[in-house]
Amino acid sequence: MVDMLLLAGALVLFFEGILYALFPDGMKRMMISVLGMPSSSLRISGLVAAIAGVFFVWLLKG
Template sequence: MVTDFLLALALVLFIEGTLYALFPDGMKRMMISVLDTPSHTLRIFGLVVSVLGVFFVWLLRG
């Protein structure tokens, strides 16, 4: 279980690092747009993405 969590964390770091390495200007623009986005919209988006993540883990591990 801990190994799976660490593997998932490593994959997130890899994907995020790759995005910053390949598209630094796009990531800067995205950060600026996030600052302009209302908090409730970010909260809902985060919740939806979290639920999808749990669903995909359940689907793949089940």
């Protein structure tokens, strides 16, 4: 279980790093647009992403 958690963390770091390395200006624009979004929208988006992540892990482990 710990191995899978570490692997998941490493994959998150990898994909985020690749996005910043390949599209630095796009990531800056995305951050600026996020600052203008209401907190409720960010909260809902984060919750949907978390639920989707749990679902995909469950699907792959099952």
